[in-house]
Amino acid sequence: MRYGLVGSTGRMGQEIQKAFVDHTLCLTVNYEGSWSDGGKPDVIMDFSNPSCLPETVRLCREHGAALVIGTTGLKDSDFEMLRELARQVAVVQSYNFSIGINALKIILANFSKFFEDWDLEIVEIHHNKKKDAPSGTAIMLQNATGRPCPMHSLRIGGVPGDHNVIFSNEGEVLSFNHRAISRSVFAYGALRAAEFAATAKPGLYSFEEVLQCSLKKS
Numbered sequence: 001m002r003y004g005l006v007g008s009t010g011r012m013g014q015e016i017q018k019a020f021v022d023h024t025l026c027l028t029v030n031y032e033g034s035w036s037d038g039g040k041p042d043v044i045m046d047f048s049n050p051s052c053l054p055e056t057v058r059l060c061r062e063h064g065a066a067l068v069i070g071t072t073g074l075k076d077s078d079f080e081m082l083r084e085l086a087r088q089v090a091v092v093q094s095y096n097f098s099i100g101i102n103a104l105k106i107i108l109a110n111f112s113k114f115f116e117d118w119d120l121e122i123v124e125i126h127h128n129k130k131k132d133a134p135s136g137t138a139i140m141l142q143n144a145t146g147r148p149c150p151m152h153s154l155r156i157g158g159v160p161g162d163h164n165v166i167f168s169n170e171g172e173v174l175s176f177n178h179r180a181i182s183r184s185v186f187a188y189g190a191l192r193a194a195e196f197a198a199t200a201k202p203g204l205y206s207f208e209e210v211l212q213c214s215l216k217k218s
Contacts, residue, residue, distance in 0.1 A: 007048030066197035094207035095136025097189030
């Protein structure tokens with residue numbers, strides 16, 4: 001598989017290159033400029049920031065390449081851009097490519113109805129370089145519960161990601177916690193998404209859908 005990488009010098013960009021060691025990096029875009037070996041990528045990875053999205057979409061259209069995007073802080077106009085692109089190529093969008101987080105999302109979507117009259121709050125912790133708060137993952141988990149709730153964000157140290165979804169009533173507390181120990185978990189999830197997108201039909205897919213397709217094939 002040949003791939004392009006937007007944000008190649010960032011933390012996630014470096015992790016993706018480690019995870020994609022058996023694949024060919026043929027195009028990069030970063031703050032220092034762009035590089036290409038002249039060939040066409042099968043898929044473009046974007047884990048940068050929303051300001052890069054128009055250029056990413058342009059490259060996908062130019063090369064007919066699928067897109068895997070993990071950029072956080074996207075606005076409604078950005079999602080509209082992705083939906084337009086998805087008419088032409090496969091687009092996999094997620095705020096978190098950890099398998100564990102997406103399993104938690106499925107759990108919350110199916111079982112939160114049992115706790116409709118319980119209090120609900122979400123606490124998320126990330127490294128002190130992360131700019132958006134609450135995190136895209138926290139918003140994704142809140143959406144999975146089916147109702148709004150208070151969200152609390154901490155930006156400390158080098159924490160890759162820690163999310164705690166807490167349900168409570170007068171007599172008990174139920175807490176769902178996911179902690180990423182290394183950024184590599186996101187990169188290997190992105191690899192699974194890229195392998196899916198490279199051969200998928202045009203459309204806008206979630207990482208949850210990618211995992212469910214993998215289960216059906218197995």
